[in-house]
Amino acid sequence: MTSLVIAEHDNTTLKETTAKTVTAAIALGQPVHVLVAGQSCAGVAEAAAKLAGVEKVRVADDARYAKIVAETMETLILSLAEGYDALLAPATTNGKNVMPRIAAKLDVPQISEIIAVEGPDTFRRPIYAGNAIETLQAAPGKKVITVRTTTFKAAGEGGSAAIESVAAAPDPGLSKFVGEELSKSERPELTAARIVISGGRGMQSGENFHMLEKIADRLHAAVGASRAAVDAGFVPNDYQVGQTGKVVAPDLYIAVGISGAIQHLAGMKDSKVIAAINKDEEAPIFQIADYGLVADLFKAVPEMDEELAKLGY
């Protein structure tokens, strides 16, 4: 049978998380289709059709899909589910919102945030904030899966899948999108950036995060934060890296004024290189950092800015 990947997009751009989820789907060893639900999203469908390994793109283009609302996505995906034995979405807030509804209606468990496909029915996923890795085997039948995209490479281009439109499904009218307040930034997205610099409680204020932004701009990095920094109101919620925030795995992660609680490490310990700046030499973050600098961040960060300038960044 076939696997269906639910695309993540903003009606204009197909998110890289989709290409990574396609890679996980391909590992299941069956043909892969992609569902693009949106409004005026033809460009997204074309981008999905170019992903290597995708056989067909199915597009539901309708005003009711302009924003992803779990209840409307449920009826759409269920209207298509019969033809598929695996349904996959990236483990983003959208995927996490929608997919368990599908699993429940199909009467199967959801396999959340897989980090590896070991076989057509066997998967690995982190539990306990990544302190243990579970290997699971699903019972025969349909599989509903969310994918931790940091551990899968994005499918490349070169595909030429057929694009087919599908009918919109009834809107159960249970909920309504009212509005959203999106963080605007010229910097790369946290989960897609090659370099991430994050600040913690040690930053002391939102104002002080500008110091990190300056470094981020020199290095084309994204800015992240610990829960403590978000709770204190220094930065918005979407900056949070960790077990219950975003998971990132950049080439370089720089932790500034972050102690290194397990919940934070859960979101960044798969980074290729980790650097930490902390004034407490006993801070747990140093146990996993490749490069540790014991220093007052209010001295070290401005100095880093100057040094980078000298080096021509």
Next chain:
Amino acid sequence: MIKVLVPVKRVIDYNVKVRVKADQSGVDLANVKMSMNPFDEIGVEEAVRLREKGKASEVIAVSIGPAQVSETLRTALAMGADRGILVKTDATVEPLAVAKILKAICEAEKPGLVICGKQAIDDDSNQTGQMLAALLGWPQATFAHKLELAEEKAQVEREIDGGLQTVEISLPAVVTTDLRLNEPRYASLPNIMKAKKKPIDEKTPADFGVDVTPRLRVLKVSEPEKRKAGVKVKTVAELLDKLKNEAGVI
């Protein structure tokens, strides 16, 4: 006025460093501190506030698990929940089965709102609330940052990857909590004493006709790859030099 149902899960305390068992059958839970799932504390707090504001008539806490989950229920009662329902089982209950039990309880209790945690910090599944909503045919607002209850509907601000999103849902509904929804209170000693007298109803999954046999087979539970601690550098210049010339990441 509506009743509010709050499912509370007993999990390993968030401060405990978990250890994987040598035979890879699971994690070692012997003699470790257990607590209420932190997201569920936020759920209980939100429900109790709704009752205190006169927007809810009663707060019912539910926990599914071994006999010891009664302690978790007592904590919820000490925080202000009015009564508890203990669904006793020694089996590992997967989220889908939890959702089915909760569905049966909702059909009996008819709450206007169920407030789940967004995620249990042991299995990190993040699915029970959504499953419950789907099984009941109810709307959901996951990852709630702010909840405003009106008659027959609620407006919920949700924490999403790009920032915040507001949805309006009709009641009855399921809401799942995110970290910034509120700061849970500590139970005071008098309230802990009072909680001892609050009723807890005891049930089993069979009472609700739910088969809790796991659908997923855990083949093994292993240690994650360990990172080695690296080196300490003395200066910012040295740090940048290492990042550039040794690691090649800037």
